[in-house]
Amino acid sequence: MPLRTSPDSYVENIIYRIPKETILKIIYIGEETKAGSLKGRWIQVLTKDGYKGYVFDYSLEVFDNITGTIITSPLDQASQDHATNTFKNIKYLRPLYYEKMIANNTYNTNLLREDYGLFFTHKNEIKINIPELTLHFKFNAVEEVKPNGFLFRSETSKEDFILLLKETQNYYKSIIKAKERNLEATFVIIEQNIKKIILEAEKQNQNLISRLISYGTLINKQYGNLEFKSDKTFVWEIDKKIYNLPNSGTFEIIGLNPKLQISYKNAIKLITKERKEYFCLLDYTNNALQLIFISPKSVEDGLIITDDKDKMAVILFNNDQPKQNMLTKQSQHTT
Template identity: 25%
Template sequence: MIKSCKISAMKNRIFLFAFSLFMLTFSSCSGVIGYGVLLWNVGEKEIPDGTVVPVYLKSNISKVYVIGLPETKEKIEVPLWKLSVPESKSKALKRAQKYSEYKGKYAFCILDGLPIRAEKMNTSKQVYRLRKNEVVRTLYKEKGVSPTNGGVPLSGEWLHVLTDNGTEGWCFSYNLRLFEMNLDGTYGIGSEVVEAQKADETLERILSTVWYPEYYRGMISKKQIDLDYIVPVYGFDSGYVSGTTKISLPNLNVSFPYSEFEKSDNGDYKAKDAPVEIVPRNSKFIIVKYIDEGGKPKTYNFVSLDENIKIEEIVSAEKNRRQGLYKSIQTLGPDFKSGNYGTLSFNDGNIFRWSGFSKLVPSVIPSGSKGFGIVEMKYFLDGTLKSSWDGVVTFHFENASREVNFLYKKEVNGLRLAYANIIEKYDDSFGRKYSSVSLPANSMVLFFQK
């Protein structure tokens, strides 16, 4: 009996709840609760954004408004985010007027991760990050603090935008491309350029690839890493993420904000608003043309590397290799003596001490050199030298006017040295020096016993 009463009471509560919900829906639909402005067009009914409509019901459960269609008695549901908060008709009309400048205007995002912010400044809190090619509705514009690049303000303006998940906020227009939305929801005037760029797989690949100076490939393949010229920041940055294209080389460091790369009739890509042009050669090789401040054209070759190649790791490995060479000499000694050329010691920290070297001054060691300094192992051997010698040891004497280089060979009972000649050639295109090692015909050979 008690169980039956409980079931009966529960049925009554369910009935009363359903009846109350029905009466609420009926009463709400029978009268207008306010007026709203469509923030996003209703393509299936061809109702444009900016239209002021009566609102009959708000359902927080279904997350929809029930609105009336203009000049008809038809009522439809629209998502809550597509409509401004219901208010009086006069206020809704005033709001529609505020949005009128950008009526029917939407925008593609051309930069992956472009932030939407709470306020009109780049330091404001991020409320959303746009995906590349994501579409937003542009509602209105206001003045704010313009973002800068290298101290130069970017061109554009702050737009109050709406995403299709209902997020609103401020986005600077530099990385947005405006277009008109047709009544049926298809993309209209202005969308052609963005759609063409989206379809250009070659440009998409170029913009998303990390490009390094061409000489990196030669260094890596020969395993001759010059730490003065292989630096992680050197290369060509298309600006795919930052909106700023950059060329960073030993003799050049320039950057330019740009809006887009436009394809020319010959298949090259010219940066809009920047003196940079990309000439694709294949999937791993491009030529970048740059017009300097004096109007002189410059050309640079860049390559992409395999994904498993990390410049930071290559630099670290080369530093370890050089240190290993030094340690091998130090371990053999660390002290070496010669009856004619003094005593040579290799100490921790790549510090050397050399006493009694006067017979080598000034023909080999510069006059005024102190008897201590720093050792480097930075040069590489090729050809027959590589088969006869272990490498090159470079001495930087304190107070000396130049470095002193010796070929070295580790022997069972000591260290053999021969004065080496370093030949340097300058590559003007990249601003780097190529070095090669040679052994002069009359080179002095020294032997130090351990």
């Protein structure tokens, strides 16, 4: 972006090229005008390395670093309607983690739902449904935020708004301040049939649940017997005084990074009644099941994304031999 000695578009006035994503200190904001075919304001700025001059705000995202106020430009009604209709025509703005799940063909069905996303209704309402937030926001005014954003306001509260910034062709960053909630989230355009993906993921998960149930009682003399039940609960006869591992609760199927699928077959999460979570990679045969307990630091968006070099525990269970393999590894972190 060119920095100029004066607020005009002459090439000879360029004194510096400002790199992308640079943070600038604003000295003065001029009145709205035109620079060639573009409409905006000339802004006097100071760079971190001491350059002082003018830039045109068409390529800037401007914030007040004292109050946190977003600098906006008013739009006439036709421009507001055009901006609103543009978003109404985007039917599939989904949480960013959908893209990762689909690319990896690995799904957490608790986080993958057909109604998750950001949607515009015909009644000028923005519906947001994500794990962190469910919100219906009625807006009455649209303002422009340079260079690629729009701010939606509600007449019922001057403090509430939703800001949508187009980062690239398919990615939108949102800043949500509504109904006493403050949240930032990124959404991505996903055109795949989510309902079809969910059905396939649920089928895969049910196959794994059926396998775990079919083992019946899984035996390990050192760590105690383990059983998975049809209501998605488990009972583990483990000595809690010795081992910091769960003895009962519920279990969920979660996903794992495709790179881990070379060494492991699936992953589950064990949840105690106190809501403490334990993440496990799985390996199995017809008669044996191995649980590899992984640190929560290796988990992102409900998926195990990295292998844990310092595994909490690796435990092998067997369901048909009185003498079965012992623990293959127990880290010092398990107490």
